[in-house]
Amino acid sequence: MTATTDEILRRVLSDVLGLKAGQADAFRSDTGLFGHLPELDSMAVAGLLTELEDRFAIVIDEDEVDGDLFETYGSLLAFVEAKREAA
Template identity: 55%
Template structure:
């Protein structure tokens, strides 16, 4: 069973990645849980990570602590989606 709000979180995450990284919505729509992010997308450098996290906080109404940010949560679209879902739904 998919928790309520999961689709909205994923939609928001896709919109944030498109906006902050200047990626086309069509490209971001093709992202699967296995799609690589940090280290795979040249647009997602360390400065862009800060922008993505700030936008996620603003759009999802969450607080992301520095100690929660690591390479694993940014490794794939699925990992980032799971992280965002956990922050919003818990």
């Protein structure tokens, strides 16, 4: 069975940020990310973007990355889904 974008994104966040087991599973669309998760700092953003590109076979341009992108889990998920559809 093919994993959904949501499932893969939760795994990417867990792997890259080293979240506790099951922590990403509890994320809702309004769960805050940047500024809310201590693990997601400016240094982690670069690694997260690289991993998203690798796992989803997408290209993320610098001008697409802003504070709104990582504001909530829902905003990040919507962005990745849109990138996958456009790819």
